[in-house]
Amino acid sequence: MQEIPKIVLKNRILIHYPLCPLSRAVRMVLTEKNIDFDVSIETPWKIRPELLVLNPAGTLPILLEDNGSNIICDIQPIVEYIEDLQLGQPLFPTSPIAKAEVRRICNWFNIKFYHDVSLPLTRERIWKRISREGTPDSVSLRAGLENVKHHLFYVAHLVSNRNWLAGNVFSLADIVAAAHLSVVDFLDNIPWTHHVHARDFEPVRDWYARVKSRKSFRALLGDSITGFIPPEHYANPDF
């Protein structure tokens, strides 16, 4: 067993950051499956060397099990692992082709949406403010805000043709997508109303309201960070 200072190990512990969309998705998956877990908060902008021992990529989230003898790193490996445990309700459809569509959308959010939107916005608006290191980069911020709109059009296209994001059943794709949107919404950077395209995004809003009403999601929306006040509609399922 590797020595992991400052983290009290229990049977299953998620190392996460409350406003990290990748961590949020894992928390939601664990709750959807009624799997008990403890959490330990790490700051993604300053990964401690002890954490690099666990995940050399230096990214969150990290799931530890059995007093740290099981170390599972990164969003997709973690959620696939939890699914492989076959505990609770499955979050993948059964057919290989339908599973592939779920994974495609998860990747789209965890790689493309993350790099285009969730990472720049949280980095510029949250990480830099809390760490007091650097000032927000206006080019990066503007690009992030512009990308939100482009990407919402694609999400609107998907949910206009399907009951849920990757097909007709609720899946991991809905969890991952909602986790990313929730972080952007915490920052009040989703143009739900008072925007020229607000109407185009109505299908997204309807779908997001359905995810918001799930018990597993409501737990996330209760997170608070000192110095940040989310908009009023943020935690309200009927927004």
Next chain:
Amino acid sequence: MQEIPKIVLKNRILIHYPLCPLSRAVRMVLTEKNIDFDVSIETPWKIRPELLVLNPAGTLPILLEDNGSNIICDIQPIVEYIEDLQLGQPLFPTSPIAKAEVRRICNWFNIKFYHDVSLPLTRERIWKRISREGTPDSVSLRAGLENVKHHLFYVAHLVSNRNWLAGNVFSLADIVAAAHLSVVDFLDNIPWTHHVHARDFEPVRDWYARVKSRKSFRALLGDSITGFIPPEHYANPDF
């Protein structure tokens, strides 16, 4: 069925680029499993609108089946899909925790190594030259070359402690990693010899030679691109 101009559809067709590491990994997986497929070459630097219909992310590879009614996009969803079909030899170990380690290493190569090394090097040295669009960016090139070394240390650490990259059995992690290294090696950008750290990278070289000797890998090493001559050791299993 969506209309896909200029691509003759057969039962299973992989849309790929010969020197795209992500595409190479899929070709190797299909060959390892003895799955028949045809290929169609696309240039990753200029994705045609017809391709965006298939994959809105605009990335390669794309796997089409059943005359295009099945569209599977992106490396990890494609390889997981092929595994889910349960054809041929499995490329994942059986235990969930061992599978998670395979997926962690795949992600490390397909996201981190790709962005730090394989993408900048192929973009600056191959894409720009063939497309005649832009000149190589020296900052990006230098960063890619510097990152190769850092990342080879990590690979050396992994293969020094294990028989194969993700554990004691050959897995998808070895295929994905070798696919990325093969592209960098085609460009003669791996410091195997005549380098201060060449000795540190010997475990990587031994592991890579073992992957090179597989039939599925030798097929990839026969690819040629007009105007580019790989180094002599490139296609030689005993290099």
